[in-house]
Amino acid sequence: MVEPQVTLDPQSLSPVERKLRGPLEDQLTSALATAADKISERYAGQNVAQLTELLLTETRTHLHPDIAAGFRPDQAELRRVAEAIIARAR
Template sequence: MSEPHVTLEPDPDDPVQRKLRGPLEDQLTSALQAATDRVRASYRGEEFEVVCRQLVEETKAGLHPDIAAGFEPNMDEMCRLAVAIVRGQG
């Protein structure tokens, strides 16, 4: 399984979004990677949907509350990670 990564698509006309893109992507990616490691380590045969929900919850738990409140994860990426964990590929 490849390492999880968060990619943001800021408004190209918004200089603040463009400036914060890199640091925010780094923080979100770090939280997602840590969440993936924790969920993988604690996996005990839970169903896919449970693992997917755990990934989202663990990722948000690793973020500042203001960032977590605005974080809308790419559910395709979360599902991909959950499938890899359930299949033992991660």
């Protein structure tokens, strides 16, 4: 199991988003973890770049459309998760 973690930069958040930061981080992390699990199950030799894109797309499907539209994840975290999926498959 890959253990992703989404952390939001409070400096980039609106006042409302700052108030909801904890629950929003939890929701985003949960969506990313679900996406990682699903992608791990169907991994078929894709490279890191391909998996990173799949992770983003799949994560967004598990979010409310408004949240998905604004979700700009840390690319390093997505890459870390993609690399973990590949490493586990070997």
